[in-house]
Structure formats: structure tokens, C-alpha cells
Amino acid sequence: MASRPQPESLWRAMAARVPVMDAPVSTGAPLARDIDVEVAIIGAGYSGLSAAYALQKRGVECAVLDANPVGWGASGRNGGVVSSKFRLSFPAIAGAHGIDVAKRMHRLAHDGVRAVEAFIDEFKLTRVQFEHTGSLRCAHTERALSSICAEADWVRTMLGDASMTVQSHAQVQHETGAKGFVGGVLSADAGTILPLEYVRGIAAGLTTRGVPIYEATPVIDMARAQDGRVLLRAPGGAVRAKQVIVATNAYSNLTDATASYHRELVPFRSAMIATAPLSPELDSQLMVHRRSYTETRRMMKWFRKVDGRVLFGGRDAFGKEGEPTGFDALQRAMVALFPQLKDVAVEYRWSGYVGMTFNALPHVGRSDDATTFCLGYNGTGVAMASLIGQHAAALALGDKAELAMLAQDGLRPVPFHALRAPGVRLVAAWYQFLDAVGA
């Protein structure tokens, strides 16, 4: 299985503009011999690298293996939105599991943002361009607005968190430049980054500290040796480890060795487009506070401004990777929200897989006494995977980790996993219908 290059995204183009002298230190060559480590990590995205970081901090010898270049998966392709939320709302969590669990989940969500900040500080990742500008959720109907306002009110009263504030119709219209929203809720503890710079920066920092990262190294077999150790086989060599952390998320089906982790998830294709640079006039009208923006529709779209361009993304359940249909639909959705962009060209189009789970929460746990997994961030993995990978490292070392509803004992494959693709299409079509009729 040949290693694949990063997709041709805006992130890759921006990274290529940096003078070679200033680019992050290049990381791993492929594994070309047999090695022994305490902990082997499969996957060099945010999850795997944050696990390696936590292990290195504790002086535990580890190695990271990836079939592709660092950040080739979702970590190098995402929207770069750093958010302090789960897909499941805190009132819903409290309703089902009680207020104490909701408080612990709320803490984890904000700890995720702190984890991103800590990486940026510790590895001096200035090229990541972190901006703690908040995230504005824009309501597309009055009903949706009352629902998100009620949630903000609940978070303030029950969790003592005043970082969510209601924004009027006029405020949302002025700051986004879009006309279709009736109001919104601003979450202050959120921000934006350049995602590929972030993952590469962490990898470079780890390399400097002596953590080996082997790229172009697919794990093609995972077995137990007679001494209880795990034996990972890659084309160029084998890794013998006491513990393994599987951090392959929505790309776990790259080889059979990790495919059982794929059955935990419903992978959902998520697509992004980036316009040509805006004129100064448009730049002064759109997204003036440089936050990230989401909307309340079920088939949610999100947008932000970066590199003087509009970046617009959404879940695209219909097209296959690289097919133009999904991107064209995204561009139509963008122009519907921002008619000002009608004549602005789209210069970049790319997509990747988001790992969705049935309970809308990440899953972290052990699949056996020598294997730990963390996956299923449901589209909020920039902050969450930066944190959860570190908890996975603690679990692999036999520690207890405070994971509230994220802890999972063993793998629980999604029922009827083979039918996931038509299932996703059905649900998406239903959601699009509900959005279209304003339900």
C-alpha cells in the first residue's frame, strides 16, 4: 500500500508558501528495521501525536507509525475550528445522565481548548495562527434561535458558564454579512487555527524531543507474541510493543489490521471549499470579527475567513471522494447565504472523513489488555483529539482517566455496519428535507 500525498487543500498551499528554512522540521522516513518500544501508536494525527506527547513527557519510550505523511487524515484537512463542545448538548447529557456527568463533560470540552493552547505554547507554534475569537452559532429560524438561547441560558444557570451569549438579528447580520439568520449564540471559548500547521508543528516538536515518527508505514498486521507483547508488522519492519494505541479514527479501514476500529464508526464525508482572495470591500463586509461560524440546520454548514478568503464547509453524504457534485452543492449553499460571493471563484476543494458515533460522543477505552483506542470525535476533534490522545496514553499505562461518558470498555461495533453508506445517505436526505421545509 503506497503512501498518499496530502490532498490539494488550501492548507497545503499555504504551507508550501513558507520558506523551507522556516517550515517545521521534517519528520519520519518509513520504518526500515525491527524495533522494540514500550508503546506503539498507530496514526499520526492529533490523537496519535497527543498520545505520544503525553508518553514522552512521562519518559515512556514510544514510536508513531502512519501509513501516510503526518496529518494526512482528518487532522490535516479539517476546518481548523477549535471548539469547546460535543455534538450532544449539555442539557441533553444532563437529562439522560444527571447534572454531575454534564459538569464533568463540560470540563472535558473546555480542557480540549486548553490542550490546544498548551501545545501552541510549549512547541511555540506561531505559524498555527491561533485566534481565540469565539464561535458564533447562527439560527436559521425563530424556533432554532429559541432552542439555542435556552441552551445558553441553561449552561449559564446550571454550569455557571457565562461564555455563551445571545446575539441579536442585527448583530449576526452585521458581523457575518449574511442575511438569512434571525440571531445567534456566541461561544467565547473557541477559536481557529491552521490545522495542517498544527499537526505538523506538534510532530516537529516531538521529533526534536526524540520521538520517532515513521511515515509511509502502514500497519498491515497486529498480533500477540508468545511473551504477551503486541507485534505490529509493516512492509519495512516490525514493532514489538508492550502496549498499542490505535489512533486511526475514520481512516481505520486503510488496512485489515485496524479495520475492526472502523466498525465503531459511521464515517461521514465532509467537504470544504475556499474562494479566491476577497476584494478589500468584500473583506470588510464578511465575518468581520474573524470567528468561526456554524448554523442550526441539521445538514449544518460552517464558514470562516482565512488567508483573505472565505472557507465554507459542510457534510456531504452523497458524492464520492473527489466527485464535483458535493463541491458544487456546497458552492450553491455558500452563495445562497452570501449572495455577495456569486462572482467570486472557488480555488480549492477538498474533503475528508469525519468519524461519527451512534451516541454522538468520542469513544476512548481498551479493546484488550494491551490495546487502547480513541476515536469518533463527531467533527469536533481539533480540541478533543488533542486532549483525548493524552488520556488514551494514561489508559495505556494502566492509569485511571477522568473521561465521564467518553470511557468505553471494549469495542462496540455499529450494528449493520455494512449498510452504513446507504444508511447515511437516507438520514442525510431526510435531514435535507427537514431543513428545506424549515422543520
Ligand SMILES: Cc1cc2nc3c(=O)[nH]c(=O)nc-3n(C[C@H](O)[C@H](O)[C@H](O)COP(=O)(O)OP(=O)(O)OC[C@H]3O[C@@H](n4cnc5c(N)ncnc54)[C@H](O)[C@@H]3O)c2cc1C
Ligand atoms: C473536512 C473536515 C473538516 C473538519 N473540521 C473540523 C473542525 O473545524 N473542527 C474540529 O474540531 N474538527 C473538525 N474535523 C474533525 C477532526 O479533523 C478530526 O476529529 C481529527 O482530526 C481526528 O484526528 P485523529 O488523529 O483521531 O485522526 P486522523 O487525523 O484522521 O488520523 C488518522 C491517521 O491514521 C492513519 N492510519 C489509518 N490506518 C492506519 C494503519 N493501519 N496503519 C498506519 N496508519 C494508519 C491515517 O493515515 C491517518 O493519518 C473535520 C474533519 C474533516 C474531515
